Amino acid sequence: MASTVLYMSMSLDGYIAGPNDNPGNPGGDGFDRLHDWMWTEDWKIRPGVPTEFRQEWDRTGALIAGRRTAEQVNHWNGDNHNGVPIFIVSHRPPDPAVAEFPLVHYVTDIESAVAQALAAARGEDVLMHGASVAQRALESGVLDELQVHLVPVLFGGGLRLFDVLPDRVELDVMRVIDTPEATHLRYRVRQNS
Amino acid sequence: MASTVLYMSMSLDGYIAGPNDNPGNPGGDGFDRLHDWMWTEDWKIRPGVPTEFRQEWDRTGALIAGRRTAEQVNHWNGDNHNGVPIFIVSHRPPDPAVAEFPLVHYVTDIESAVAQALAAARGEDVLMHGASVAQRALESGVLDELQVHLVPVLFGGGLRLFDVLPDRVELDVMRVIDTPEATHLRYRVRQNS
Numbered sequence: 001m002a003s004t005v006l007y008m009s010m011s012l013d014g015y016i017a018g019p020n021d022n023p024g025n026p027g028g029d030g031f032d033r034l035h036d037w038m039w040t041e042d043w044k045i046r047p048g049v050p051t052e053f054r055q056e057w058d059r060t061g062a063l064i065a066g067r068r069t070a071e072q073v074n075h076w077n078g079d080n081h082n083g084v085p086i087f088i089v090s091h092r093p094p095d096p097a098v099a100e101f102p103l104v105h106y107v108t109d110i111e112s113a114v115a116q117a118l119a120a121a122r123g124e125d126v127l128m129h130g131a132s133v134a135q136r137a138l139e140s141g142v143l144d145e146l147q148v149h150l151v152p153v154l155f156g157g158g159l160r161l162f163d164v165l166p167d168r169v170e171l172d173v174m175r176v177i178d179t180p181e182a183t184h185l186r187y188r189v190r191q192n193s
Numbered sequence: 194m195a196s197t198v199l200y201m202s203m204s205l206d207g208y209i210a211g212p213n214d215n216p217g218n219p220g221g222d223g224f225d226r227l228h229d230w231m232w233t234e235d236w237k238i239r240p241g242v243p244t245e246f247r248q249e250w251d252r253t254g255a256l257i258a259g260r261r262t263a264e265q266v267n268h269w270n271g272d273n274h275n276g277v278p279i280f281i282v283s284h285r286p287p288d289p290a291v292a293e294f295p296l297v298h299y300v301t302d303i304e305s306a307v308a309q310a311l312a313a314a315r316g317e318d319v320l321m322h323g324a325s326v327a328q329r330a331l332e333s334g335v336l337d338e339l340q341v342h343l344v345p346v347l348f349g350g351g352l353r354l355f356d357v358l359p360d361r362v363e364l365d366v367m368r369v370i371d372t373p374e375a376t377h378l379r380y381r382v383r384q385n386s
Binding site: 012013014030033138146148150152153154155156157160161162164165166167168169170171172173176178179180183185187 | 205206207223226331339341343345346347348349350353354355357358359360361362363364365366369371372373376378380
């Protein structure tokens with residue numbers, strides 16, 4: 001059974017981007033610090049990354065992200081997670097330059113993005129990136145799991161993964177992977193029925 | 194070597210108190226949810242609480258808390274953690290009723306509170322509770338460790354443990370205790386030298 005999984009690196013104080021986050025400084029000051037556990041300085045996957053994550057990356061069937069995230073990295077030049085379809089949630093039409101990326105699809109709302117991504121993923125999981133996507137998915141009840149890579153640092157400022165939500169959301173701890181570089185927390189979202 | 198340890202239960206989205214936190218509703222809506230891992234409904238320690246925490250509670254020599262925290266619970270009726278000295282950080286003098294609690298001492302700044310608490314603790318650890326105390330202790334460089342009981346819930350609103358800090362603070366993961374009720378994270382604070 002395929003799941004939608006919010007997949008984010010976060011500081012202990014809840015930030016996923018540092019201060020001064022803008023197109024010239026994507027992710028803000030210190031953004032790399034949040035991804036040290038995963039990437040080397042020349043953007044290769046670290047040898048010590050837990051095997052579980054390599055396997056899960058290989059089982060990813062589609063990606064959903066927010067427009068802000070996607071535009072800051074030029075839509076990953078059209079390819080993230082080895083050629084899976086990428087769905088960007090935005091009310092506005094995409095920049096015309098996006099047409100050169102056949103795997104990138106703009107969708108106006110999170111429910112449609114999830115439905116289309118699950119269909120495109122052919123039974124594999126759908127990963128989600130970004131704070132606004134996370135909040136909309138939680139509010140709409142279309143998020144199944146959270147994979148939070150909790151990094152041992154207090155950022156002190158920046159963009160928070162979880163800001164105000166309309167309701168309390170209960171989670172179940174599925175898995176904890178304890179490493180010096182990050183505490184990898186996986187949760188299942190309890191849907192209000 | 195005695196340490197100062199920030200000791201808090203926190204939701205995954207960083208809240209230590211729910212919405213509508215006021216003297217008639219201490220800790221706000223849903224506050225008990227953050228302490229389910231520890232207390233039964235009639236405020237007894239749960240049988241399943243990890244042994245490490247029972248031992249650490251027994252090795253607590255003094256307590257530091259913020260005024261807001263202390264006043265909401267009537268200074269724990271003068272006794273928290275089995276009769277250890279309690280230091281409350283506040284610029285204003287205490288309410289006269291506090292005089293009936295001989296273990297409760299008001300101190301104007303966090304550095305003095307830590308110095309006095311460490312002296313009073315006679316080699317045992319000093320626990321700190323409260324968001325404002327946490328932030329002041331981090332800013333002043335007098336916090337040695339963090340013990341965060343990370344509860345699998347998104348509160349969506351309330352009082353955050355970590356709000357804006359002036360600088361980034363690096364931590365080292367000391368210990369992770371993985372239970373279904375909470376992920377217990379202990380960190381050492383790297384002091385800027």
